[in-house]
Amino acid sequence: MKRTTALPRLAWAGIAFVGALLPIGAFADDQDVRDYRVHVMKTLGEQFAALNQIAKGKAPAADVATQAQVLNIAAGMAKIAFTPKVPGGDAKPEIWDKWDDFSKRLDELVAATADLAKAAQQGGVAAVTPKLGGLSCKGCHDDYRVPKK
Secondary structure (H helix, E strand, C coil): CCCCCHHHHHHHHHHHHHHHHCCHHHCCCHHHHHHHHHHHHHHHHHHHHHHHHHHCCCCCHHHHHHHHHHHHHHHHHHHHHHCCCCCECCECCHHHHCHHHHHHHHHHHHHHHHHHHHHHHHHHHHHHHHHHCCCCCHHHHHHHECCCC
16 A cells, blocks of 8 residues: 655645744844845845746746745735844834834735736736736835845
8 A cells, every 4th residue: 555645745834834823033033033034025026026027028928927926925924024023134123113004015015916916827927017017115115124325
């Protein structure tokens, strides 16, 4: 009788799920938290760049739904990355002073990227391209990110 590998896969999926629910601060020092935020935010930027390449016909159109889904996942991780409320890095202190506004903007980003992912799944590049213009990081970066030197 052949053994199935489904149980180990389910176990790893459960471990990953529980790990995602734990606050990052429960196992990381402040620099780890800041580094994690940087990685998550860079992922967002890279996914926007990849989708823009696809929209311009410079990357495979077949990848649009996957790239949009990854963007949505990264957007959801952004709020988790900032939740420990560790100051420093590129984050202005205003993030935590105005947490309700910042948090609301992240929630809006998640909703917008979910809509984008759904559009990509249903309508491909043609459905995604007009929506990309409505997604911008500038407003949040102007208010909540230390300007690059």
